[in-house]
Amino acid sequence: MDAIVLLVLSLCCLLLLSLWRQSSERAKLPPGPTPLPVFGNFFQIDVKNISQCLTNFSKVYGPVFTVYLGMQPTVVLHGYEAVKEALVDHGEEFAGRGSFPMGERINKGLGIVLSNGNRWKETRRFTLTTLRNFGMGKRSIEDRVQEEAGCLVEELRKSNGSPCDPTFILACAPCNVICSIIFQNRFDYKDQEFLNFMNVLNENVEILSSPWMQICNNFPAIIDYLPGRHRQLFKNFTFTKHYFSSKITEHQESLDINNPRDFIDCFLIKMEQEKNNPKTEFTCENLFFSAADLFSAGTETTSTTLRYSLLLLLKHPEVTGKDTGGKQEIQKGTGRNTWSPVFCFSQGSLRN
Structure with missing residues (x-):
């Protein structure tokens, strides 16, 4: 009986704390729908059509409004004008990242994606300069993209026109292009x-975008005491760290400061140049997280774009059939009265 009373009192205290926190925060934040204690606006958001739900909120509360994802207040910018004013007209003020407890637990504020302040500026500036030196945004990187596109097409041809799920193989292609810049060489798709x-990269994206991750980020104090998929995220982090550490060690053993081969070499050279700077941001740990961020940010986003592009081409065969400098074969499916498209991209069709 005493345990039940204690539990009820604890819940009441939690509700009162949540109400007090929300009321004090809401006075300083843009208007928005009234949140419930603990749950916030969860029951007012249509998780199947979040974009339309946010559009409906903007019609009531204006282009800048607040919604609570659990106990976490989130300011939403809706529409071109609001986004431009914040991210372009006041870009410096809005350059920082918000709190992401699960990410911070893993990367400790290092890398590019989740870092802030001077660390973010220095790491980002160095990364952009290095990537441009290796051809990013220039014609010189085209050869690497063309080589990988050829490997991708050969791999897709192995399906012989039969139905297949290209999700994984479409992720391998952009990942290999990044590998050629970070590690100097690409890998065979059977490696x-x-x-x-x-x-591991694919599983991390799936876990980080899951509803369970929203719970973990809203209640970070209980992360260490709960079972769940976030523990797999920690295991994947350990695997990734060992993977990158071995690559960094290989580069350290064969480093030629006069002839940097890739991103890791350039970072190691920068580390050597700043070894006497006690406040340097160029450390082995930051190298690991920066390289990992490049893979995380570049692989899934590009592969998703490729996947949607193929889907749109399948849905609109009249566009696929246009002469764009490439080649297309249409093979008749066997066993069904359907048509199975097999795409053969030439160099010209991939140039732009």
């Missing part, structure tokens, strides 16, 4: 070490 790395 087991590369496949393990790809599986």
